[in-house]
Amino acid sequence: MTPAYIIVLIAMVASWIIQRRLKSKFEQYSQVGLQNGLSGKQIAELMLADNGITDVRVISTEGRLTDHYNPADKTVNLSEAVYSERNAAAAAVAAHECGHAVQHATAYNMLKFRSAMVPALGSVSRFMPWILLAGILMMQTTKVPLGIGIVLFSLTTLFSFVTLPVEFDASKRALAWIDKRGIVTPQEHAMAKDALWWAAMTYVVAALSSLATLLYYVSLFMGGRRNN
Template identity: 75%
Template sequence: MAGIYIIGILFMLISWLVSWRLKSKFKQYSQVPLSSGLSGKEIAEMMLADNGITDVRVISVAGKLTDHYNPADKTVNLSEYVYEARSAAAAAVAAHECGHAVQHARAYSFLKFRSAMVPALSIASRYMQWILIIGILMLQTTPLPLTIGVVLFALTTIFSFVTLPVEFDASKRALAWISSRGIVTSQELTMSKDALKWAALTYVVAALGSLATLLYYVSLLMGRRD
């Protein structure tokens, strides 16, 4: 059991390091002016237009690294910096989020599966932690609550792993487009690749951390049966 706790602490440390590295890289590449002189907003609108997407809006949202694509209202949400900035970092992020819009328009299978999971996941996440706590407290009496908690947590773990191909594919689409369209130079493309690589690693660490936590709860459940 001690090994499980060590693994949990290890993943927390790795997660912090990857997050710190991502912020460091983003700050570094944010200081590199984009040779094309385009802003994140302009890059996003160009990528959408080049892919024949006319029903998606590009808007600015508050915060740092808050960039995301919302399939519900079809908006590419760029953080204030990315929206206005003309840097290698802004180009990478803006194109990546538009990559999700392209996935949506092309009915990319993993994105469809991920979106289909959201309603069930939102309900599960609302009660999951309480069910797990109750399950652990009642484990010596009945395994049912913890079993339910494990099933719900397994859904979140599956969601984390389904997210990986969605993120990787969005980055692949983004990098191919900014390169072929001449948005970035070869040096700026290398920076964009590096920034998106560290962003992707945050999802990888989150997925593996979720799996490690799931295995911990499963070990509790199996230990009770022993």
């Protein structure tokens, strides 16, 4: 078993652990009602208004932890629980997603870079798995397909790392706003900060997992070259 393969396995286990921890944290903090009684929808609309954003809609989306900001149609999509509930977890998520809307409105450079990568990655994601598979199967005859697959996979890895400052900045904006606006008490602020930290860790592990997988493919490529 190669070191790169071991790293991939470790990353997979770490991802599973953090996902479980994140789910546990959100369930825990969802039991703590906000003293101000505001719902996630109301908090999102208030943060948008405070930042002078009038062209973004706050809508409800199905699922759990499916919250996201869509820059294409300018919508803050909140999962059903976050949209209607009035607790520390909902406040954290709603403000975080509005943090992305603020990034968009202020032309935050890393968000612009990330958004510019999306169209290309949409095409890459459709073909990359097949190219990598073909590259592995053809290693004994040619390394070209695997090399192409590695280049394409490196783009997805870059995207995962570009995502990190975007997510951390959105959380920073969210926490600063809910504190300044008095949306949460000090105890609720600590819960919101903790929930967003665990959410951010999912992106960190995803980026490291992508890097580990990239190194695994590179090790296959280099090993095949030495064998030739």
